[in-house]
Amino acid sequence: MSRVAIVGGGWAGIAAAVALADAGHDITVFEMAPQLGGRARSVAGEPPYDNGQHILIGAYRDSLALMARLGVDASRVLKRLPLALPYPGEPGLRLPPGSPLIAFTRGVLAHRGWPWSARLGLLMAAGGWLARGFRCDASLSVADLCAGLPAAVKRDLVEPLCVAALNTPAPQANAQVFLRVLKDALFSGPGSADLLLPRRALSELLAGPATVWLGERLRLATRVQRIEPGWRVDGEAFDAVVLACTSVEAARLTAELAPAWSATAGALGFEPIITVYLSSPGSALASPMLALREGPDAPAQFVFDHGALGGAPGRFAFVVSGAAAWVERGGCAEAVLAQARREIDWATPPVIDKVLTEKRATFACTPGLQRATGRIAPGLWAAGDYIAGPYPATLEGAVRAGLAAAQGVGADAGAGTGAKGAASGSPTNTP
Missing domain, CATH: 3.50.50.60 (FAD/NAD(P)-binding domain)
Incomplete structure (x- = not known):
């Protein structure tokens, strides 16, 4: 010993x-x-x-096994949902249950928000990644890897998944690491792509x-x-x-x-994450998690409804990943509040509740x-x-x-x- x-x-x-x-x-x-x-x-x-x-x-099997070893019942502390990226007022991409490859294909083909050319373009690209064992040149960025994809696919799927998984914007993000995340999440077994959202305090x-x-x-x-x-x-x-x-x-x-x-x-190097908590008593999102379209005056990429996850009703967490530019500008709470007011229907006017900034949230995952x-x-x-x-x-x-x-x-x-x-x-x- x-x-x-x-x-x-x-x-x-x-x-x-x-x-x-x-x-x-x-x-x-x-x-x-x-x-x-x-x-x-x-x-x-x-x-x-x-x-x-x-x-x-x-796909996070080692994390789930560690929780179980410490006596944590994952079904009680985590809400399991099939992978879905709904946007305010839009269903977005949703994967049905079943075999990962079949579920991904069905989910993409059923996405009514994309034209047929975009859906087929994504399936062809994914087929190429699969054929190459989800590997690529180490010097490629995610933007390079996905340059040929339709704009709607990059906007609604690649860019939000990239910043969520790597906390690095697609033009600066490591394509090889991104492909490994996609492989494990989308193609490593039934349920591997499911989202597990905390029902309890972290x-x-x-x-x-x-x-x-x-x-x-x-x-x-x-x-x-x-x-x-x-x-x-x-x-x-x-x-x-x-x-x-x-x-x-x-x-x-x-x-x-x-x-x-x-x-x-x-x-x-490091990439920060800013979390802006808004309070709106009586309000609720259409889903526990919504994706948001990032832009020059729209910092947040995702919002989570804590009330729908068993937490504080009326508390909403807006997440700004890869937030270096906003940290340099001194923050983004007011910009997030304006984004929230534009994009979501509220029962009561939302107000800023709390802002948490982790300046060294993750390393910058670059090529x-x-x-x-x-x-x-x-x-x-x-x-x-x-x-x-x-x-x-x-x-x-x-x-x-x-x-x-x-x-x-x-x-x-x-x-x-x-x-x-x-x-x-x-x-x-x-x-």
């Missing part, structure tokens, strides 16, 4: 901690915030607000149950200052360390231990991006949604990175290559 320190208590850290504890290791989790959850957390309110409108999809999905499960193994409000070879965490001896903190913190802690790895992690490897040195691993892999910065990507780090620690322990010092660590290109 090894003594392992996990630095960071977001979804990656929780995944690593649970896997290591289940494997019989003695774990300690250090989290600088007063609560677990990382960026996927709730903030004070009555009921609490979520720090961004996080959603899962049916912290109740994982952070709260994990806090109880970890118990005395958890040290909250504790920022690790230094890691030394051996491995010593602020002077305390461990056999191995998992850095499940942000890329910025991980780069700081490894600057002397593994300069090359630190430089790669520290070089990542040819170099992401740091999970293994830094024998006995020293990194876990987080920024680690090299096929997924963008998603909850599932974080959980998978945590599980991979736990497996790596176990392999190091079995090979007897634990606390032996540091190596340089090298970057890896995303597939």
Whole structure:
């Protein structure tokens, strides 16, 4: 049995901690915030607000398995809906149940808002992606990949899916990662494309149950200052360390231990997300989630009806992903309010309730991006949604990175290559 320190208590850290504890290791989790959850957390309110409108999809099997391991009944905390992208007053694309390939084809053909040429154009493009194994040149952006698609398809499907999954606008987004998301969501099995929308405050999905499960193994409000070879965490001896903190913190802690790895992690750019909560007592959306058409004076791409999801009636979360330009302009709350008034019918005039801005919500998922490897040195691993892999910065990507780090620690322990010092660590290109 090894003594392992996990630095960071977001979804990656929780995944690593649970896997290591289940494997019989003695774990300690250090989290600088007063609560677990990382960026996927709730903030004070009555009921609490979520720090961004996080959603899962049916393909997120590792996240769902982790929730189940901690005693969370996904059917109670998540509302499962077939994939649909309705717009205000428009049904949009809807996928029926059944085999993914057949469901996608039927859904596209049934989309009355697109001309036949647009529907056939999308099916032909998707067939080409399928034939090529959902792979493309690593230098392509999503806009490059989809340049030949009809304008309506790009506007109503590609661009909103891209910014929702990668939090990066299509002209700057990594096409290879986008294709992997499409493959897993649309073609990996029945229900994989289903939307799983939180029915409870975000912290109740994982952070709260994990806090109880970890118990005395958890040290909250504790920022690790230094890691030394051996491995010593602020002077305390461990056999191995998992850095499940942000890329910025991980780069700081490894600057002397593994300069090359630190430089790669520290070089990542970021994309912000702004969530504007509006209040309109007595109002309700036609669906729990609506897509919105983004524009120069229309920042939000999606809106969620919390009342329809079992939360506060009359509370609506407008999500502005890839929000760098709006952050530079000082925010977008008034622009979102004007957009909401133009596009949605309200029972009572909506007002701004709360604005949450996460300036480092995700890494900017750009073509040819170099992401740091999970293994830094024998006995020293990194876990987080920024680690090299096929997924963008998603909850599932974080959980998978945590599980991979736990497996790596176990392999190091079995090979007897634990606390032996540091190596340089090298970057890896995303597939």
